[in-house]
Amino acid sequence: MRSVCAMTALLSVCSSTSLRSSAFIPRAPFLSLPFRRDLSCSKLRLARSISTAAAAVKARAGGGRPLMEVRAAQSGEIHVIVGPMFAGKTTALIRRVQAEAATGRTVALIKSDKDNRYGLDSAVTHDGTKMACWALPKLSSFQDKLGTEAYDKVDVIGIDEAQFFDDLYDFCCKAADHDGKIVVVAGLDGDYKRNKFGSVLDIIPLADSVTKLTARCELCGHRAFFTLRKTQETRTEFIGGADVYMPVCRQHYLDGQIVIEATRIVMEVERSTVTHALK
Ligand SMILES: [Zn+2]
Secondary structure (H helix, E strand, C coil): CCCHHHHHHHHCCCCCCCCCCCEECCCCCHHHCCCCCCCCHHHHHHHHHHHHHHHHHHHHCCCCCCHHHHHHHCCCEEEEEECCCCCCHHHHHHHHHHHHHHCCCCEEEEEECCCCECECCEEECCCCCEEECEEECCHHHHHHHHCHHHHHHCCEEEEECHHHCCCHHHHHHHHHHHCCCEEEEEECCECCCCCECCCCHHHHHHCCEEEECCEECCCCCCEECEEEECCCCCCCCCCCCCCCEEEECHHHHHHHHHHHHHHHHHHHHHHHHHHHHHC
C-alpha cells in the first residue's frame, strides 16, 4: 500500500504544462506517435511472464525475491485524487501523468464528454493548464476508440472528472488488475449536497493511494472541503464554473445552506403571491 505522502511527492515531480511527446493523444494515425518501449507489448508480456516464472521458481527454492514481490512487479496501480471544486485535482492529475510520460511511459488522458466547458479535446484546469485528452461517454469505449494494439502500449491512464463515469469501478479493475496499467483518477468525492458523487468513492477499496485535496474558502480563506452551489438548480449533474459553484469551509457551507434555503422560501412566497394576484 503506497502512502499519501508518496503520492504527494509524485504529484509534485513535474510542474511543466507542456504535453510530453509520449502522451497518447487522440489523433490519427496512431503509428505516427512515438513509442518508447523497446519491446512490443506481446513480447514484453512474454518476457515478463518468463522472468516472473523463473523468479518464482528461484523464490520457492529459497533464493531471489519473495513470490509476493514478484507478483506485484507485474500488476498495475490505482491512485485516486478527490476534493471539492477548485482544489487543483485536474492540475495534480496532469502533473502526475506528465511526470510518468517524462520517465518514458506512454500515457493517455480521458475525460467525460459531458464536460465541454473548455472544448472536448483537452483537459483544462481553472488556471489554464491543459493537456490533450479523449472525451468519452463511457470508459469502456476507450479501448475500442484506441484500438487493442494501441491500448496495449499505454502504460498510464489518467481519468479526469471521474464522477461522470458510471463504469469507473469495472474499468479500473480491468485496467489495473488485468491489463497492468497505472490508473490515476481525479474527481469529486461529493456533490453540492455532500452526498457521494458517481462511483468515485467506490474505487477507494481498489486504490494504492488516495489524496484528498482542499481549496480555499471563498468567504474566509480557510481550507475548503466542500462545494457550495450558488444557484437554485437541483440536478446533481449540473456543470458550471465559478458562476455556479464556490469552495467553502465547513462553517460557510452550513451558513450557505441556510441562505440558499431562505432564498428558496422567499422566492416561493413571491411566486405564490404573484399567482394569487393574477387569479
Ligand atoms: Zn469559510
